Amino acid sequence: MIRFILLQNRQGKTRLAKYYIPLEDSEKHKLEYEVHRLVVNRDPKFTNFVEFRTHKVIYRRYAGLFFSLCVDITDNELAYLESIHLFVEILDHFFSNVCELDLVFNFHKVYLILDEFILAGELQETSKKAIIERMGELEKQD
Amino acid sequence: MASAMMESLFQRTLDDLVKGLRLQMVGESRYLAKALEEVRKEMKSTDPIIKVTALQKLTYLQMACGADMSWASFCAVEVMTMTRFSHKKVGYLAASQSFHEGTDVLVLTTNLLKKDLGSKNEYETSLAIECLSRILNADLAAALTPEVFTLMASSRSYIRKKATLVLLRVFVKYPDAIRVAFKRLVEKMDDADPQVVCAAVSVLCELTLKEPRAYLPLAPEFYRLLDKSSNNWLSIKLVKIFGALTPLEPRLGRKIAGPLCDLMRKVHAKSLLFECIRTVTLGLRDHTGAVKLCVEKLRENMDLGDPNLKYLGLKALAALMDSHPWALAESKEVIIKCLNDGDISIQRRALVLIMGMVSESNVVETVQVLLRYAQSADASFCNELLSSILQTCGRARYEIVSDFGWYVTVLSDIACIPHSEHGGEVGRQLMDVAIRVESVRTDVVRACCGLLADPALLGRPALQGALCAAAWIVGEHITRAPHGPYEVLEALLQPRTRLLHFSVHAVYLQTVLKVFVSYAISYQHRYFAKKEVLEQEEVVTQRGSLHAAVELIKENITPLMNSVDMEVQERACNVLGQLQPFEDPNDIHRVQDGFEMLTALSEVFSLDLGPVSVHAQGRVPLPENLLIENNLDALGPVCGSDDVLLNTGEAKTSTSYREWEAEFNFQPPSKENLSGVDPSSAALLQQHRHRYENFYLPSDAPVVDYPPAQLTLSAATTASTSHGPTDSSVFNENSLVWTKPRQAKARRPAVVALDDEDDLPGISTPVSKKGLKDELVFEAIRDALSADRNKGHSAADGLETPQGTSSSRKSGHGHRSTKNRDATNPRVDEIQIHAGDGVGQEADSQTPNVVHREHRRSRHHRPSKLEIHVINDGLSSENESEEYLATVVAVGSKGV
Secondary structure, three states: OEEEEEEEEOOOOEEEEEEOOOOOHHHHHHHHHHHHHHHHOOOOOOOOEEEEOOEEEEEEEEOOEEEEEEEOOOOOHHHHHHHHHHHHHHHHHHOOOOOHHHHHHOHHHHHHHHHHHEEOOEEOOOOHHHHHHHHHHHHHOO | OHHHHHHHHHOOOHHHHHHHHHHOOOOHHHHHHHHHHHHHHHHOOOOHHHHHHHHHHHHHHHHHHOOOOHHHHHHHHHHHOOOOHHHHHHHHHHHHHHOOOOOOOHHHHHHHHHHHHOOOOHHHHHHHHHHHHHHOOHHHHHHHHHHHHHHOOOOOHHHHHHHHHHHHHHHHHOOOHHHHHHHHHHHHHHOOOHHHHHHHHHHHHHHHHHOHHHHHHHHHHHHHHHHHOOOHHHHHHHHHHHHHHHHHOHHHHHHHHHHHHHHHHHOOOHHHHHHHHHHHHHHOOOOHHHHHHHHHHHHHHHOOOOHHHHHHHHHHHHHHOOOOHHHHHHOHHHHHHHOOOOOHHHHHHHHHHHHHHOOOOOHHHHHHHHHHHHHHOOHHHHHHHHHHHHHHHHHHHHOOOOOHHHHHHHHHHHHHOOOOOOHHHHHHHHHHHHHHOHHHHHHHHHHHHHHHHOHHHHOOHHHHHHHHHHHHHHHHOHHHOOOOHHHHHHHHOOHHHHHOOHHHHHHHHHHHHHHHHHHHHHHHHHHHHHHOOOOHHHHHHOOOOHHHHHHHHHHHHHHHHHOOOHHHHHHHHHHHHHHHHHOOOOOHHHHHHHHHHHHHHHHHHOOOOOOOOOOHHHHOOOOOOOOHHHHHHOOHHHHHOOOOOEOOOOOOOOEOHHHHHHHOOOOOOOHHHHHOOOHHHHHHHHHHHHHOHHHOOOOOOOOOOOOOHHHHHHHHHHHHHHHOHHHHHHHHHHHHHHOOHHHHHHHHHHHHOOHHHHHOOOOOOOOOHHHHHHHHHHHHHHHHHHHHHHHOOOHHHHHHOOOOOHHHHHHHHHHHHHHOHHHHHHHHHHHHHHHHHHHOHHHHHHOHHHHHHHHHHHHHOOOOHHHHHHHHHHOHHHHHHHHHHHHHHHHHHHHO
């Protein structure tokens, strides 16, 4: 299952963080710092998987943003890599040509999208269309 | 009113806050503090809009800047209760971001969540479910299980999906929920909406990975789903489940091998392909066809050049390493190429594989390749390479090394590689090889002389271990030194040796002494034996002459007499002391005296040193007058208090206490025994105790916690071998029995209770809480599955003949159930547990024995799959109705 998802920029600023396991605040900051250090200097030619403590981080870089998923060691790396891409596509579609600022100013919407995509650490919807439609409905709620 | 309007007009919106934060290049913390102060004020406002905005801002600050928001949890609950959806969602977001199990306001949310879960608006329900998945604790889970259970049957697939997924968290926090909801979870695998099916399988996948055995009976369902699945994500989960199940059930492997191979051949998604490969490496290693296909696919994918595929390929090959070495051999070239990859994770994986492939036949070329890579690799990977070479070659007494001359050069090469930090291990292995392999000693000494002579190595602290070993080896075997002792002396005394650590330097000095002794003796043989006259001019002038050596040593060692380190200082003094007779070459008498002394020393030095075998003690013959048994009899109570293996020398290493007891005619100590203790020893002990009071445990404290009998016994044996019977009697009896006879006696019964007594009726061993929970879960799953299984076929049957005739199956059951006719009683028990647990806790307390007995049985002898099925089949109909009833009752009672 997914332990947490992080969106960080190159400077290490957290743009979105969602934890699916209970953690202390101090521990969260430490994780964010460590994950950033782990992924930021990796060459684009390197693998998208890094072993991280007893888990592994699947990350992908889009422009200046790193999308990192921390998953169990037995989980399927490629599937989660694909799901990161799917998530980015959804964001891109929703914000039409998404950029870092969209995510910053609309962080609550990003959370809503994420909650339609992942629930309790499991992928709940694999259809981009369904999520976009769902978000449309949600926007209409008062 | 007006002030409220002013407030809302002048409140900073989220956008303002974000913009402000972005503008703060420096002094962000001050800005943050100010913003938090504002938020704090705004939260006290009565205007809901201001409050909501403030909470949203705080949520942002918590996420982006790590601000603490635990103080605002009550406000979050307030906002959650608001009726407008746009407000409510802000509250829910804040809660799911900041609440945790211990948040005190969680108790306030129970009713709110209950209401929102039952809301007509599916988006509100969805918010509540999401929040629930984050903040769930045991109480909430217990209170809300009925709601989640109801939502799983909702008419809207959107809700069904979410409720199914959140079930995993509910199970984790509240295992009793498994009784209630597991059956419905299994039903969801047949849901009309594929996303719901996917959710159910995801949950089952997580559960299966935790405790695969419990879910074996569901295998036919999983198989059916996999067969018709067209969704890759679902297939991945199913294949993963099989990866956990097949190692437990070989028949399942046979069944699944064909479909998996088909899938691997036709699938385009790499993720699914690699999941299949993983399952094959986990559970289908015996299916040569499947493994071959895997290896083929792996090679195809690794050749594509994508680093991700390369990495995953290496990982999969590593899983095949032990069982199918040929798979690695076939891909050897690709693997070696990966060593040069820039990515450290790929390099590491490749290294592991290469080391796994090393055998006696290819070790030479492999190590050469690795050393070549080590020369160019960066420091950390270089050291990983070197350490794995050392580890692999040194394994099991150099099992794979046949040419030790070659290995010694490898060791010295490793020491000389610029980044090398493995001086200690190189030194240990050099020493080990020098001692163990006599034929190769000359090579070792040559290599060591090379190491000692290289001034560059002295400046590298990490290599001092190797230099220390080299110095010792050369000192021990100086006669084998290739260029003679004088060169060695020069190497040992070169100026850079002052960079050495004191402990290593001390070894150097000792070596100097040994080398000098050997040198002087050989000198004496050469000249004095023949001529009996010292040819002065030769002695004084020539390089390499005795006098030159003396001067060389004196010059370099004299400063060390003032060394800070005592060991170095002492050895320096020793060396110089030995040189004194040779200071004046004209004083023939003194020189002669000196030679005599050196001859005596050389005899001492010529003794071969070596390590002492761990079994050496066992080879020492027992003295005849040693009476071990007599004195140890009294130890009985203490020995008995620990059910450990007694280590009484080589022959007894694996004797259990029982056998030992029988062998020695063990009798529990009677009063005579105890009173028969030698009074003098008692007095001795008293004295000792008096003097070293603080090293004794206080007499009122329980003594039982310290060293088990094993230690005492061996200590006693050694003591008695060395000091004779009297001493050992003092040691044994007083220290262990006589002083604390009571405690020792009191503790004994706890140990003697052995397995067979566990099954006595009425005695229940205490079960730890965690164990209890696990067993409860296991049992509940079994029950739920058994209900599910009532369709009439067991998992194994389903596997063997998915569409087989029912008559043959029935006969099969009849055959088995005769074996298990005794299962009637447990059957009744099980039903009791069900009903009891379903209704409430008071029923639970009425049948503790049954529950416990169930545990114990399943713990010591977990019922095999076969047994479970037979029991289930026997009571399929009643069990189902009972289970159903229990479920309904539970839901009803909790719903109230």
